[in-house]
Amino acid sequence: MKIACYIRNTSAFDLVRTALTRSGFECVRFDSETALLRTLQRNSFDLIIIDIALPPRDDDSIFSWLNFRTGNRTPTLILSPLRNAELVALALDSGADDFLVRPFEAIELIARINAVIRRCTPPQVRRSIEFSGFSLNRESANFSYQGQAISLTSREFSMAWLFFSSPGIYISRETIGAVIWSADSEVAGRTIEQHVYKLRKKLMVDGEQVVMIRTAYSQGYRLELCNNAQSSATLSLAS
Numbered sequence: 001m002k003i004a005c006y007i008r009n010t011s012a013f014d015l016v017r018t019a020l021t022r023s024g025f026e027c028v029r030f031d032s033e034t035a036l037l038r039t040l041q042r043n044s045f046d047l048i049i050i051d052i053a054l055p056p057r058d059d060d061s062i063f064s065w066l067n068f069r070t071g072n073r074t075p076t077l078i079l080s081p082l083r084n085a086e087l088v089a090l091a092l093d094s095g096a097d098d099f100l101v102r103p104f105e106a107i108e109l110i111a112r113i114n115a116v117i118r119r120c121t122p123p124q125v126r127r128s129i130e131f132s133g134f135s136l137n138r139e140s141a142n143f144s145y146q147g148q149a150i151s152l153t154s155r156e157f158s159m160a161w162l163f164f165s166s167p168g169i170y171i172s173r174e175t176i177g178a179v180i181w182s183a184d185s186e187v188a189g190r191t192i193e194q195h196v197y198k199l200r201k202k203l204m205v206d207g208e209q210v211v212m213i214r215t216a217y218s219q220g221y222r223l224e225l226c227n228n229a230q231s232s233a234t235l236s237l238a239s
Helices: 010-022 033-042 061-068 085-094 106-120 154-165 173-181 189-202
Strands: 002-006 026-030 047-051 076-080 098-101 128-131 134-137 142-145 211-216 220-225 235-238
Touching (some): 002 010, 010 026, 010 047, 010 106, 033 047, 061 085, 076 106, 154 220, 173 220
Parallel strands (some): 002 026, 002 047
Antiparallel strands (some): 128 235, 134 142, 211 220
16 A cells, blocks of 8 residues: 655654555655645545644645545545644544554554544445355346356345345344335334245255254344355355
8 A cells, every 4th residue: 555654754754664664555755745735636645644743824735735625535644743632623623534643653553544544445345245155146136056046036135145244143123124125114023034934945955954044033033054064164255
């Protein structure tokens, strides 16, 4: 990952560069606000680190840029030697994603960088699931076992997706009702049970169960491997 650093203090930059390099990040230093802002118009970065060594002025261009930047939502981490709650609030309210007082421990800096990137990176949408010979494709709504197609209704497929995306985890009736029948619907337990029953039958392979949907009265339903299935079966998600 490529990180832009506007840090004028040489000692502070050396600490940041060492921590980033050891963690596998590429570090690009800028010695002026103008150089940073111009480069951001032409090149993209995964994160921007800005060090504020002095109390900001009313005409501080960095805060103006954070407030009014358009077309650039690169995550931004502010560093500062100033222990000032008003400065922290100003930075965050202006659009910064995190604030870290220096001196700092390298492990905390890297943890905060990773956390900011996770928060600001759109989650990848799962498009397919493979589990114990079963395959689900979200875009085509196809469901199969070892290449043999299994016909499911749209609601049965949605229910299968819920179970196969979280094997071993109980899914409550409320969650199933909200996801499949919409958040505004109150679906009777019997309706859900009927759909689970039909899905159970379709999960039978040559009269045998490879997986099963277990019911727990107070917890809901969960997908489990049966005892006769390979214990080494694993789940892989492809995007």
